[in-house]
Amino acid sequence: xxxxxxxxxxxxxxxxxxxxxxxxxxxxxxxxxxxxxxxxxxxxxxxxxxxxxxxxxxxxxxxxxxxxxxxxxxxxxxxxxxxxxxxxxxxxxxxxxxxxxxxxxxxxxxxxxxxxxxxxxxxxxxxxxxxxxxxxxxxxxxxxxxxxxxxxxxxxxxxxxxxxxxxxxxxxxxxxxxxxxxxxxxxxxxxxxxxxxxxxxxxxxxxxxxxxxxxxxxxxxxxxxxxxxxxxxxxxxxxxxxxxxxxxxxxxxxxxxxxxxxxxxxxxxxxxxxxxxxxxxxxxxxxxxxxxxxxxxxxxxxxxxxxxxxxxxxxxxxxxxxxxxxxxxxxxxxxxxxxxxxxxxxxxxxxxxxxxxxxxxxxxxxxxxxxxxxxxxxxxxxxxxxxxxxxxxxxxxxxxxxxxxxxxxxxxxxxxxxxxxxxxxxxxxxxxxxxxxxxxxxxxxxxxxxxxxxxxxxxxxxxxxxxxxxxxxxxxxxxxxxxxxxxxxxxxxxxxxxxxxxxxxxxxxxxxxxxxxxxxx
Numbered sequence: 279x280x281x282x283x284x285x286x287x288x289x290x291x292x293x294x295x296x297x298x299x300x301x302x303x304x305x306x307x308x309x310x311x312x313x314x315x316x317x318x319x320x321x322x323x324x325x326x327x328x329x330x331x332x333x334x335x336x337x338x339x340x341x342x343x344x345x346x347x348x349x350x351x352x353x354x355x356x357x358x359x360x361x362x363x364x365x366x367x368x369x370x371x372x373x374x375x376x377x378x379x380x381x382x383x384x385x386x387x388x389x390x391x392x393x394x395x396x397x398x399x400x401x402x403x404x405x406x407x408x409x410x411x412x413x414x415x416x417x418x419x420x421x422x423x424x425x426x427x428x429x430x431x432x433x434x435x436x437x438x439x440x441x442x443x444x445x446x447x448x449x450x451x452x453x454x455x456x457x458x459x460x461x462x463x464x465x466x467x468x469x470x471x472x473x474x475x476x477x478x479x480x481x482x483x484x485x486x487x488x489x490x491x492x493x494x495x496x497x498x499x500x501x502x503x504x505x506x507x508x509x510x511x512x513x514x515x516x517x518x519x520x521x522x523x524x525x526x527x528x529x530x531x532x533x534x535x536x537x538x539x540x541x542x543x544x545x546x547x548x549x550x551x552x553x554x555x556x557x558x559x560x561x562x563x564x565x566x567x568x569x570x571x572x573x574x575x576x577x578x579x580x581x582x583x584x585x586x587x588x589x590x591x592x593x594x595x596x597x598x599x600x601x602x603x604x605x606x607x608x609x610x611x612x613x614x615x616x617x618x619x620x621x622x623x624x625x626x627x628x629x630x631x632x633x634x635x636x637x638x639x640x641x642x643x644x645x646x647x648x649x650x651x652x653x654x655x656x657x658x659x660x661x662x663x664x665x666x667x668x669x670x671x672x673x674x675x676x677x678x679x680x681x682x683x684x685x686x687x688x689x690x691x692x693x694x695x696x697x698x699x700x701x702x703x704x705x706x707x708x709x710x711x712x713x714x715x716x717x718x719x720x721x722x723x724x725x726x727x728x729x730x731x732x733x734x735x736x737x738x739x740x741x742x743x744x745x746x747x748x749x750x751x752x753x754x755x756x757x758x759x760x761x762x763x764x765x766x767x768x769x770x771x772x773x774x775x776x777x778x779x780x781x782x783x784x785x786x787x788x789x790x791x792x793x794x795x796x797x798x799x
Contacts, residue, residue, distance in 0.1 A: 280310035282469045282490035285476060286322040286457075288329075288483050293317065293491050298462045303369035303614040303657045304604035304648060310367075310466050314491030322457060322487055323499055326428040330455030330484025335424050337482075338400050342451050343393025348480035349446075350386035353379065353439070356474055360439060360467055367466040368438065369613035369657070371605045374568050381750070382443035382471070385768075388752035389447040392770060400453070402771075403794055404780060407787070417787035419794040422778040424453030425530075427503030429777055430496060432518070434509040435461035435616050436571040438468040444750070444768065445507050450485065452777035454505065457496070459489040461510070463617045502527040505777055507767070509534040509573070515763050532776050533763035534756070536679045538577045538703035539564075541747070542696055542722055543589065544713025545582040552738035557712040558589075560736070560746050561685060562596040565661050566612045567748065570683035571620070574708050574748040577679055580669075580696050583689040590639060590665065590687060597640055597661045607650025614648060614657040615682055621657040627680030628662060634674030636664040636686055659683060669699045676702035693718055697725035705760020710734040710747040731758035731766065 281297075283290040293313025300310040334342065353360070357379055364375035396402075404420035429449040433441035438460050446456045460468035472488040475481060489496070497518060500506055508518050512535035518524075519531045541561055547554045564576040581589045603610040615621050625643040632638065641662030648658040661683040666672040669688040676699070690696040700709060700722075709730050713719045714737045723733050732755055734747045750756045755769040767773050783790050790796075 279308055280466070282310055282312040282465060284314055284317050284490045285472055285488040286317055287325040291317055298491060300367055300463060300466055302366050303616050304651050306655045312462055312465055312490040314489050314494055317489065317494065319494055319496040320499055323428055323496070325484050326455040326457055326487055327426070328484070330482070330486070331424070331426060331428070333482035333485055334450065334453045334455060335400065338398045339393040339396035339451065340398060342453070343390040345480050345482075346386045346390040346393065346447055346450060348478055349475055350383040350390065352474045352478035352480060353386070353443070353471055354383045356470075360470060363467050363470055364439070365605045368464045369569065369605065369616055371611060371613050374613070377567070378437050378439045378467070381437065381440035385440065385444045385752045386447045389451050393451045399795055401795070402778065403796060407791060407796055409787075410784060414787040416785065417790050418782050418784035419790050419796060420780055420782050421794050422775070422780050425503045425505060425777060425779050427454070427501065427505065429454045429456050429505045429507065430500060431456060431458045432493065432506070432508045432510065433458065433460045433468070434573070435464045436568055436573070438464050438466075439471055441509060442468050442471060444752075446486065447752070448768065448773040449505070449777050452774040454777040455485050455487075457487040457489065459493055459496070462491060465490060497521055498523055500524060500527070500529055502529055505530045505532070507532040507765070507776065512536045512761060512763065530776055532757075532765040532767065534573065534707070534765045534767065535761065535763035537573055537707040537758060537762045538676060538679050539574060539706050539747070540578045540580055540700045540703065540709040541576045542580045542700065542709070542711045543582065543585065544711065544715055544718050545585070546713055546715040546718065549585070549588050549592070552741045553712050553714060553736065556736055556738075556741060556744060558592050558596060560710065561593060563746060564748050565597065565663070565683050565685050566600055569612055569615050569659070571615060571681055572748050574750060576685055576710075576747070578675060578700070578703065579685050579687045580690050580699060581687055583691055586665070586687060586689050593663055594640055597663060600661050601649055602646055602658050602660060603649025604651045604656070610649050612661060612683065615659060616657070618657055620682065621659060624659050624680055624682035624684065627678060627682070628664075628684060630674050630678055631664055631680065631686060635668070635672045636666050636675060639663045639665055641683070663687070676704075693721045693725070697722055700726045701729050703729065703761065705758055705762045706730050707756065707758040707762050708732040708734065708747050710736055712736045714738065729759060731755050731762065
């Protein structure tokens with residue numbers, strides 16, 4: 279059995295004490311063990327801040343970009359090996375595993391290209407130089423400079439490669455060293471990625487550290503110049519951001535949490551049309567891809583009341599072809615959820631939705647035997663489609679996210695009602711509007727935009743080029759208000775703001791220009 283070690287102060291450190299066991303969720307076979315006991319978190323933070331920070335800040339954006347490019351190449355070179363690990367430890371189908379691994383390399387490459395475009399600078403100017411008098415003798419210039427601390431990344435179980443790379447790419451390009459802590463249950467991929475990055479020699483000393491196991495007192499040691507970025511459950515995010523040391527120091531904390539994402543079918547769409555079919559494809563994909571374990575997955579499916587029956591029939595037809603089982607088995611199109619606790623939570627969540635008035639159209643809480651899995655083993659759940667008669671009274675549908683292959687059809691009457699119903703989700707990462715009607719799309723998009731980090735507009739014009747609302751792109755914002763955690767990640771340059779301090783430099787104009795790196799003709 280593999281023993282996962284932490285990579286801190288530029289060396290691998292084996293944990294002590296009783297380790298956590300990582301299993302194959304299709305067979306419940308033990309694969310690896312991990313413990314962070316014995317890791318000196320104070321020393322890890324000091325090494326990252328002092329050595330890693332200095333190494334990054336002395337490099338230009340272009341040089342940091344070359345590091346990111348080399349990291350992407352190191353991961354891509356072992357793509358098939360990482361896919362196999364994701365299938366074993368994450369219960370991913372091969373296509374789901376590719377989604378994770380390719381998302382990691384794609385994000386690193388995108389930020390490498392961004393860094394290359396920034397050239398030899400080591401920090402950013404923010405706006406033009408401002409004359410503070412009648413001449414340029416006294417001037418001010420806003421700059422964005424790397425924080426002199428460390429970025430601690432606590433990632434979720436569902437995307438061990440993409441989650442690691444997504445956060446690391448932005449922080450490293452901004453000039454902050456990273457300590458990455460994956461969810462232990464599915465950490466095998468993240469650990470192997472770290473091994474590949476260390477072996478590649480792409481990263482200078484102290485720039486990247488990795489924790490295998492619990493966080494211990496790591497977060498309690500963070501201060502004013504440090505950054506904490508967390509992806510996971512809302513209650514854990516609230517607990518972390520409420521840490522006394524983080525509150526007292528005003529440390530930057532970014533949280534990506536729960537999200538009741540929506541898909542809104544416009545009343546103008548005809549059954550069987552291109553936009554109708556895109557809608558069905560996106561909903562069916564989000565129910566089954568990664569076994570519904572995506573923070574961007576569609577949870578609420580809003581349908582005009584007179585089209586509910588047609589949507590039910592068409593979605594049930596698509597979902598009926600899903601084969602649940604061990605991903606290494608031929609024909610399997612959806613694997614298990616990642617852990618035994620996830621299986622319990624999904625079943626409890628379905629029961630909560632039913633108690634709130636939802637009826638089960640397909641799936642439910644019954645035990646599922648996975649194809650190719652040992653009898654009675656594996657954390658399998660059927661793709662589950664529910665429906666409610668009245669969205670206004672189905673409280674749990676708008677309050678509780680079931681993090682699995684579960685979605686609920688909710689009828690609506692008119693744009694104003696669907697806007698009100700979508701808003702009841704309390705803030706989300708992404709919601710989508712499927713319509714050819716510009717007036718309807720405009721009213722709904724602008725009505726729900728304050729409650730989301732991203733809103734997608736889908737119609738027949740994007741057919742063939744559409745990646746689906748669940749695909750997180752490095753060029754666009756990932757995050758959302760309210761229930762979604764209030765955080766912002768990615769978005770090109772915007773994502774780097776989390777790791778940069780904006781400061782105004784003012785004084786003698788030519789000296790301000792020299793310090794800020796402003797060149798004048």
